[in-house]
Amino acid sequence: MNWQALFFEFFLYGILFYSFMVVLLYLFIGTYSTVELRKYLRTNSFADWSVLAASEHLPGISILAPAYNESANIIENVRSMLSLNYNNLEVIIINDGSKDNTLEKLIAEYDLQQTATFINEQIPTKKVRGVYKSRNPVYDKLIVVDKENGGKSDALNVGVNLAKYGYVVCLDVDCILEQDALLKMIKPFLEETKVRVIASGGVIRIANNCKIENGRLVTINLPKKILERIQIVEYIRAFLLGRMAWSRMNGLLLISGAFGAFDKEIVIKCGGYNYKTVGEDIELIVRMRRYMAEHKLPYKVTFIPDPLCWTEVPGDYKVLGAQRNRWTRGTVETMYMHKGIFLNPRYGLLGMVSYPYWYFFEFLAPIIEFIGLIFFFVFAYLGLVQWGFFFILLGCILSFGFLYSVFAILVEVLTFNQYKGKYDIFKLFLAAFLEPFIFHPYIVWSAIRGNMDYIRKKNSWGEMTRRGLNPSKPATSVSIPRLTKQ
Amino acid sequence: MTVLVAEDDMIMLKTIEVRLKKDGYHVITAQDGKEALKQIELQSPDLIITDIMMPFLSGLEIVGAVKNKGGKDTPIIVLSTMGQENVVLEAFKLGADDFITKPFSPKELSMRVQRYAQKLD
């Protein structure tokens, strides 16, 4: 047997083994998450949200929303935050040195005046230029902070320094929250009697093509573009299944940067957000978990599957690619920073399961796929490929993937059922079918580029400050469809 | 007397409607803020009863629209589950005449409506 055939056999079995592991994992996540979902739905049906909204006994929450060049929608977004159903609330908007008139618009709309506020700089940040509060008592929940541009992490850290309550909710300013979102987010912190909940993540739902009026989500529609629909399927898989399963095991490594709640004390003790990475959301959670593990403090990171937060996702390849590139870089940066926990029993589940999983099945996956593809072409050229076998195998993998997506859509229908249009489910099926052909390869490619960019140690910091907080929207682009208004 | 009732909860809306009809008033119903405003323009009711939390337009915005921009002085009773002080204050500041927190008694509402009916006569 020549070395080529040997290598081919080795390669084939390697790929098969890896795929087999992936399949097993998905099966596990699929079943495990549904159990947790069912428990969550049943438990939540007993909460009296309308009564609790008016309660005086709930702990205070500080919403932190960094804003950079958001003048188009800032007023509506702030209004939406101020109308949330929660008693002890403060909304802190951090203007990260916007180049447009974000700050001016806020000052005008909310009748703001500069106040002499002492900020206890427990986390070092860039200079704060001013703290503004409203003269109108109706808006006494609102605080606007103006600071020098420093990026999202820096802005959030200013918010953490300023926040007066014990719980902070970090929110992307263009996210729309459901009315009861804060009640549902604070619940896990108060429900635990045995351990301390240090952070809680929420589901991000896709607002593209949804009707939003006066900062409130009025109608939920399926997006029109196929790319956006595919992302819906992807998000359902990732959030409802993936994160729910990890949360149940207390192995959740990621809380979306768009919407997450944190115990402020622990955030400060960990030193706040790290401004050296574009993946500041993952990095903070990993660091907070490490902190608790190192100090041997029992803790939990939870996840709320309720659709609470809605935001727009990229609708074209260019923007999508930039977003996924950033996500990859953020993940790689984080993993590299915390490589000490890999298979380290000191960190319990985090080190022995969560991190390795992330490494092998999230980080390496696109690399293995890409390399696999290259080798495939090589072997095809060399005539080593058994085409019959190959197509069966490919068919199996595609079918399994499609099946898993269908399962995810099914779970969504049986639980929150947000898409009630007549043919919406079938449109989602179609999206799931097309995903491996028109979406997944591009994602893999973006991830590869992300890795390459990371290796080149591109100055992600500089890029962020030029592009603002949302690098998925390049600064040169004039009008990317924002919250659809009708 | 013509009464407009704006409320998005079906049972609550129907209950108020049935109760007031029993009392002999002509009742117009609306299930959201937009519809309510439309009906106010069209039918000029003598009394408005509105919930705060409604789709499209909140009850407070309706109060503002009627009292300040509409220039009318139609008495407005505001209903809400939120017994929060600032909502009550805001309602009165905008010009609302009365405020009832849920849960409320249909009998009590009926009595209050009667007071307004008497004032009209």
Place this chain on the structure above:
Amino acid sequence: MRDFYLFTVIIYSLLILLFLLFVLILYFAIHREESDLDKIAWQHSVAVVIVGVVASEEVEDGLEAMTYEFEKGLDKAGYRNYMIDELIKAKAAFSGSSTSHLKSLYGRLNLDIDSFRKLHSLKWHIKAKGIRELGAMEQTRYRKEIFWLANDKHELVRNEAQGAMVSFFGWSGLSFLDVIEHQMSQWHQVQLLDKLKYVKPDTFEELIPWLESSNVSVIVFAIKLATLYNCHDVYQNVAKCLQSSNNQVKLCALEYLRLMPQADTFDQMISNYYAESTVYKLAVISSLKDIGSENEITFLVNELNDPNNDIKAAAAGSISVLHPLGNGFFKTYLFATAHPWKEIFFQITNKHIA
């Protein structure tokens, strides 16, 4: 290689089968959502009955709205559950005589038996639902069974049972605090406190054993109750709680003392001050704004030197309220022009002017 071939064909077929299964399940799931005309019609007749009963002076007037279809529908357990849910929703939405009409309707239709049966289910969420239904519809005759469920092994069942007891009997419904073994979560405590909003107890004797309970959450809850009801009688018992090792107990006790201070309150608060957490210290310093006097100024000035800036700021805030010179004191402070005191004092001075 041939076996491998066969193997993958088998897997492929299995996948197709599974897929067909999913499509089938999905079809049923969607079909469930689609308009089942009978169900919709019945739901409508339920609404008519409920509206009739609520909007009328007498229950009988409302009961006239019951149609033949309505009564027929009640034969189905699923429909009865829907009726129970609607009755509970309506009862929460209205007050006054309408609610007793709804309660009467619930009894007349024997729906309490449905709810009671749920208490014996093996599934926790069914048990909890049954308790909730009986609690919402004021079915006090089942209090014994519900009381025993207050110590159930499943948290939600316990919470519902405890909530129901409070709904039934108000303050005396809290008797479960004598016997519960599990900790009550903060979330649950918030819900109970809301239920007690309109309750006015006559005596507070029960608080004393609760304040010494072996169950930490009972102590916390008892302190919250004492605070809620401004109960001065238990001052000494609550002050003793400051010696507890549990942080939450201490913080709740501080809050109580802040609202109901006595001559020795300050001394009690600072008896172990320098060993306490930052959160505790901040709570003590802030409370001095309300309960402090000039005697505490020395202590506060000392705290202006604490390395933690939050403590400095809190101390400055309290000093500005208590000191005879008010904000004028700041000018006399040794480090008034240094960071961070300069910014702290500036904030306080300007707040007062505005």
